[in-house]
Amino acid sequence: MGWNRGFGRVKDERKNLSFFKIFQSADLFSESMRAMPYNFMKNISKEDFSYKMVIRAQWGSSWEVDISMNPRFYYMEKSGWNQFVTDNALGENEFVTFTHKGLMRFNVNIYGKNGKEIVTPRKPHTTTPFSGIKKEEDVKKEDESMGVEVEIEVEKKKRAVEVGESSRGAALKKKKAEKPKPSKKKKKMKRNKVKNGVPEFKITITNSYLKFLAIPKKFEEAYIPDESKVYMIHHSEGKGSWEVLCLVRETRTIFSSGWCRLAREYPLAAGDRCTFHLVKPDEFVLTTKKAREEITVIE
Secondary structure, three states: OHHHHHHHHHHHHOOOOEEEEEEEHHHOOOOOOOEOOHHHHOOOOOOOOOOEEEEEOOOOOEEEEEEEEOOOOEEEOHHHHHHHHHHOOOOEEEEEEEEEOOOOEEEEEEEOOOOOEEOOOOOOOOOOOOOOOOOHHHHHHHHHHHHHHHHHHHHHHHHHHHHOHHHHHHHHHHHHHHOOOOOHHHHHHHHHHEEOOEEEEEEEOOOHHHOOEEOOHHHHHHHOOOOOEEEEEEEOOOOOEEEEEEEEOOOOEEEOOOHHHHHHHOOOOOOOEEEEEEEEOOEEEEEEEOOOOOOOOOO
């Protein structure tokens, strides 16, 4: 009977509009993760739509989330969304469906990475990667360990004084002399990576770069995480924004899915000189200098 009830519920909910999201720890709170799918939103009637949605779990808990809109899509505001993610301890590749029941009210079904549906409340994480909140006993342990470290440090200083200021001064001078001076080449490289506090890289478009774009190795090692993720790339004059997958491989890292569309709509052409400004951890602003066209002089 339990199986029949579950099958009946699924069959009934197929009549309603719905969408799903996969919750990965590296991308829980980004704007792209909080985006409402375009094909879903265009099918919501004016009577049903409002700028406040309610998410309801099977066990009765519910969360209110405000809806906002940017030039490209509707998205869920951080405050309510973050509470929903935290309360349900999401971030371990859960598969979550959102079924619209009318008037921006949604039933959610949460499935663990083992494929089993979660039907009872989960215990929220004590510490999330973004909150920095710690248990009281953890803080107490840290305080105790810090106290021990302070005592050891005081003892070390006493021993150093006993050795004598003169020998200590000589050792410091020697250490300073041995410290290598940063080369001019390194300083120059650092300036190229960060301009006005914003990391950037420059590249000239070739024909192959209109299909995918290889990210320079030095920039990748300094600023790109070790796993693939989606970045939002904005036109420098506000003429559009594109979601592009940054595909991380052992040999190289490239902009792949979504890049062809960006190159076509921006538009980009072979010879264009592009600068990518990393304005946020998951957002770039793209500025371009067009390739100079050859001028034919008719005598």
